Amino acid sequence: MTALTTALGDGGTIAWRNLIKTRRNPDLIGMVVLTPIMFVLLFAYVFGNAIHIPGISYREYMMAGVFTETVAFGASLTGYGLVLDLQKGIIDRFRGLPMAPSAVLVGRTTSDLLAGVVSLAVMSAMGLVVGWRVHSGPAKALLGMLVLLMFTYALSWVMATLALSMRSPEVFSNASTMLIFPLAFVANTFVDSATMPGPLRFFAEWNPVSAVTQAARVCFGNASPNVTQHSHAWALHHPIVASVLWTAALLAVFVPLATRQYQKAVSR
Amino acid sequence: MSDAIVAEGLTKRYGDHTALDELDLTVPEGTVLGLLGPNGAGKTTTVRILTTLVRPDAGRATVAGLDVVADARALRARIGVSGQYAAVDDDLTGAENLEMIGRLYHLGRRRSRTRARELLERFDLTAAADRPLKGYSGGMRRRIDLAGSLVAEPPVLFLDEPTTGLDPRARAALWDTIADLVSGGTTVLLTTQYMEEADRLADRVAVLDHGRVIETGTADELKDRIGGDRIELTAPGPGAVEAACRALAPLASGPVRADGAHVMAPVAEGADSLARALGLLDAAGVAVRDVGLRRPTLDEVFLSLTGHTADAPPNPDDGREPALAAPGRPSGRAGRADREEHAR
Known part of the structure; x- marks a missing residue:
């Protein structure tokens, strides 16, 4: 076997193991299935009535935001999974086996990506129930989902790096919330970023979450023509390219960083 | 007969503390070496180096002819390790744990599955095979862990305090299993704090203290040496x-x-x-x-060689902290530990 097929095969085995664990763990199922349902209902029926976006129904506008926000929070699963593994003896077993050293990270990010697919499917179904519709074609809609999944995959590596540096579930939980909250909410996820005051507006317009949300909106045909007219940010006018660039940049930085932190964490 | 394990001048420091101090060790093929020593003597560090988990600061070692540093990856395919802290996944069933290990040894999915069933049967765990490990007893978890170390039928096996924390019945059962393995020709390095365990399972014993081997020989030789x-x-x-x-x-x-x-x-x-x-x-x-x-018990041998007994309180950081100089507590379990020839 070549090094690459070994790495992929071993990563696949670890992903298989992670998915079994997820299936048997009610907390994780809640995070993957129930949280997305709750967010759709929350924004559709609670906040939705208070927010008005000109030119489009809010339920259609907010769905791309709910998608992006949920997959962004979902990426922290990767960090939890890794710190929990590090605290158990199983990591010593893994290290003693002739497997690819990358397998634990590759397997973890892969199984979390599949959890992300499930989350998106659940949310889409919920969205259709509350009145969300795709106004583009199936190919465009698929592209939108792909952009969302690529982004959550890149964020998984960011969370892996964070978790492997913290090494404690409690500390990681605080740190990841502090990182994801501003990213998910100081953005165009649920409101028009053009309505924010100066510095916040700048942050929101260049926030990768905004680019991904806008890309999803464009792909699903849910973008309001009135909204981007207020903004001159390049990222919001070319959201798909911006999302791909953000994803590539995050991967380029955090895959090597996470790998290094993993080696450091396990060779103590 | 060639040596399955050879260590020469192994040295490992953690900060100011020297965990291993030029340790030399050989284990001939097909034999069992019992590595005895108090907590902090360097037993676990020795095992971690020989199983490629930790690099030595100095010295070299080969296991099954492969260098523990240069050939680490190839070596991992030739050894099995079972430790004090069962390295198993609680959410997976017994069968899934073993199948996962087989796949990570690259046995392939089908072979991994049949191998898992074979081992579950051998370790008398067939009834519990499809239950998550969460519901297993301590003894069952150790058995699954030991089974995991045998998935690839390794010629060399490392058992790091395999029965620590088990009740006497589970311990005796695990001893039978290990004795059975050994009779199949596997080379074993066994670390233990229980003299009875070394007496029961080991062909030769090496006594470790402060990161060095201070005495080696058969259990009988050591007993003779301290006074018949x-x-x-x-x-x-x-x-x-x-x-x-x-x-x-x-x-x-x-x-x-x-x-x-x-x-x-x-x-x-x-x-x-x-x-x-x-x-x-x-x-x-x-x-x-x-x-x-x-006969003197190995406990007494140990006491006379090191000035303290082996069964100091368990310490999870074995090998990383200075040896505990436990006050001499003459062998409480010695009576059971030794072969006695009582006249009636």
């Missing part, structure tokens, strides 16, 4: 104790000691000494309750 056999008896009263001491003095190879109702006389001629002792006691008219010829 002795006659032990219990006498019914102070007068009888004194009379017994006097009666045994001509036979003893050293001073006869009394401790309460207990009398101990070192002797040189094994079983013959016992017959003569009975004659001498009879001739002196001393009535005794219980007479026996005893």
Whole structure:
């Protein structure tokens, strides 16, 4: 076997193991299935009535935001999974086996990506129930989902790096919330970023979450023509390219960083 | 016969603490070496280096002919490791745990699955095979862990305190399993704090203290080295104790000691000494309750070699902290630990 097929095969085995664990763990199922349902209902029926976006129904506008926000929070699963593994003896077993050293990270990010697919499917179904519709074609809609999944995959590596540096579930939980909250909410996820005051507006317009949300909106045909007219940010006018660039940049930085932190964490 | 494990001058430091200090070790193929030592003596560090988990600061080691640093990846396919902290996944069933390990040894999915079933049967875990490990007892978890180390049928096996924390029944059962394995020709390095375990399973024993091997040999050789056999008896009263001491003095190879109702006389001629002792006691008219010829226990060997007993309180950071100088506590479990030849 070549090094690459070994790495992929071993990563696949670890992903298989992670998915079994997820299936048997009610907390994780809640995070993957129930949280997305709750967010759709929350924004559709609670906040939705208070927010008005000109030119489009809010339920259609907010769905791309709910998608992006949920997959962004979902990426922290990767960090939890890794710190929990590090605290158990199983990591010593893994290290003693002739497997690819990358397998634990590759397997973890892969199984979390599949959890992300499930989350998106659940949310889409919920969205259709509350009145969300795709106004583009199936190919465009698929592209939108792909952009969302690529982004959550890149964020998984960011969370892996964070978790492997913290090494404690409690500390990681605080740190990841502090990182994801501003990213998910100081953005165009649920409101028009053009309505924010100066510095916040700048942050929101260049926030990768905004680019991904806008890309999803464009792909699903849910973008309001009135909204981007207020903004001159390049990222919001070319959201798909911006999302791909953000994803590539995050991967380029955090895959090597996470790998290094993993080696450091396990060779103590 | 060639050596399955060779370590030369292994040294490992953690900050100021020297965990291993130029440790030398050889284990011939197909034999069992018992690595004995108190917590902090360097047992776990030795195992971690030999199983490629930790790099030595100096020295070299080969296992199954492969260098533990240069050939680490290839070596991992040739060894099995089972430790004190069962390296298993609680959310997975017994069968899934073993299948996962097989796949990570690159046996392929189908072979991994059949191998898992074989091992579950061998370790008497078939009934629990499809239950998550969460519901397993401590002994069952150790058995799954041990089974995991055997998935790839490794020629060399490392058992790091395999029965620590188990109840006596589970311990005895695990010993039977290990003894069975060993009879199949596997080379084993076993670390333990239980002298009884080394006595039961090991061909040779190496005593470790402060990161060095301070004595090696068979258990019998070590016992002989610290002073052979002795006659032990219990006498019914102070007068009888004194009379017994006097009666045994001509036979003893050293001073006869009394401790309460207990009398101990070192002797040189094994079983013959016992017959003569009975004659001498009879001739002196001393009535005794219980007479026996005893070998020193490995606990006593350990105490005499290191100045402290081996069964200091468990310490998860074994190998990373200075050795505990536990106050000498003469072998509480020694009576059970040793082969005794009691006269009735």
